[in-house]
Amino acid sequence: KNQVEQSPQSLIILEGKNCTLQCNYTVSPFSNLRWYKQDTGRGPVSLTIMTFSENTKSNGRYTATLDADTKQSSLHITASQLSDSASYICVVSADAGNMLTFGGGTRLMVKP
Amino acid sequence: DVKVTQSSRYLVKRTGEKVFLECVQDMDHENMFWYRQDPGLGLRLIYFSYDVKMKEKGDIPEGYSVSREKKERFSLILESASTNQTSMYLCASSSLPNYGYTFGSGTRLTVV
Numbered sequence: 569k570n571q572v573e574q575s576p577q578s579l580i581i582l583e584g585k586n587c588t589l590q591c592n593y594t595v596s597p598f599s600n601l602r603w604y605k606q607d608t609g610r611g612p613v614s615l616t617i618m619t620f621s622e623n624t625k626s627n628g629r630y631t632a633t634l635d636a637d638t639k640q641s642s643l644h645i646t647a648s649q650l651s652d653s654a655s656y657i658c659v660v661s662a663d664a665g666n667m668l669t670f671g672g673g674t675r676l677m678v679k680p
Numbered sequence: 681d682v683k684v685t686q687s688s689r690y691l692v693k694r695t696g697e698k699v700f701l702e703c704v705q706d707m708d709h710e711n712m713f714w715y716r717q718d719p720g721l722g723l724r725l726i727y728f729s730y731d732v733k734m735k736e737k738g739d740i741p742e743g744y745s746v747s748r749e750k751k752e753r754f755s756l757i758l759e760s761a762s763t764n765q766t767s768m769y770l771c772a773s774s775s776l777p778n779y780g781y782t783f784g785s786g787t788r789l790t791v792v
Contacts, residue, residue, distance in 0.1 A: 602781070611684075611770050611783035657723075659781075668781065670723045 570595040572660050574671035582679055585648055589674045591641040591658030599663040603632050603643045606655045606673070615643070615656075648678045683707070684784040686771050692790045699758040701787050703771030711774045712754035713738075713781075714746065716767040723770065729754055761791045 572593045581587050593601070600619045604612035616625045616632040618641070625632050629646045645652055658671035687702035705712065713728040715738075725738030727746040735746050743765060747755040754773075758765055771784040 604783075609768075609786065609788065611686075611772075611786045613783070614781070667725070672720075672722045 570660070570662060570667075570669040572658055572669045572671035574656075574658050574674050576674060577672070578675040578677070580677045580679060581648055583648060583650055587645050587648060587676065589643045589645075589656050589658075589676070591643070591660075591671055593639050593641070593658070593660045593669070593671075595639075595660040595662050595669050597663040598636060598639075599661040601632075601634055601641050601661070602659045603630070603641075604657040604659060606657060608654070612657055645676075650678050650680060652676060653678045684771055684773050684782050686769075686784040686787050688787050689785065690788050690790075692792060693758075693761050695762060695791055697758075697761045697791075699761050699789065699791075701756040701758075701769055701771075701789070703754045703756070703773075703784055704752050705754075705773040705782070706752065707773070707775070707782075708751065709773040709775045710751070711776075712748065713772040713774075714744075714754065714756045715770045715772065716740070717770055717786075718767050726756065758789075761789075763791050765789065766791045 575590045602617045603615045606612040615627050615630050618634045631644045634641045655673040655675050657673045660669050684705045693699050714726045715723045717723045724740050729735045729748045732751050745757045769787045772781045774781045
């Protein structure tokens with residue numbers, strides 16, 4: 569069964585600090601992995617997407633990594649800001665059909 | 681940028697009412713999806729559509745139906761709303777299977 573596990577479930581950090589969110593998956597055959605940011609009460613917004621051949625991708629202060637061998641991804645946030653407070657969802661696509669497998673998300677709170 | 685527009689941000693309906701949730705995308709995407717998002721359960725796929733007048737059941741289709749008469753519009757219908765359908769509903773679209781999903785802002789439906 570395809571699964572995506574994210575850790576931690578929630579995280580509180582101080583403004584200006586860095587943090588790393590983890591995503592482990594068992595989706596097969598792997599097609600691509602996306603990180604989404606979801607503000608409270610809003611739809612998810614894509615941050616990065618990586619295919620099998622990519623192991624790092626950046627979007628401003630967000631850097632995603634992918635290790636296809638260990639089936640792990642991480643999202644690193646540098647110099648956090650209050651506006652980074654949100655849920656971050658890891659989504660993995662299989663290379664067959666049209667289904668996505670969603671992680672449960674990490675709820676990040678950045679405090680001043 | 682692709683835009684996916686959901687007609688209502690918030691809705692309150694009574695038990696037994698027929699409810700229509702509308703979703704429109706402006707990028708000529710073939711694929712459209714309806715998800716619901718609940719705390720602790722993440723995003724779950726209700727229905728999706730590959731093309732006009734085509735629909736496929738997702739993981740939790742019971743109590744829902746969909747309509748896709750035009751390529752840009754995908755409607756979710758609750759035939760007889762129940763309190764357990766209180767949730768955040770998210771519409772998404774994509775041009776290619778498993779790639780390029782864009783979500784709408786979501787509709788928070790409360791059934792009383």
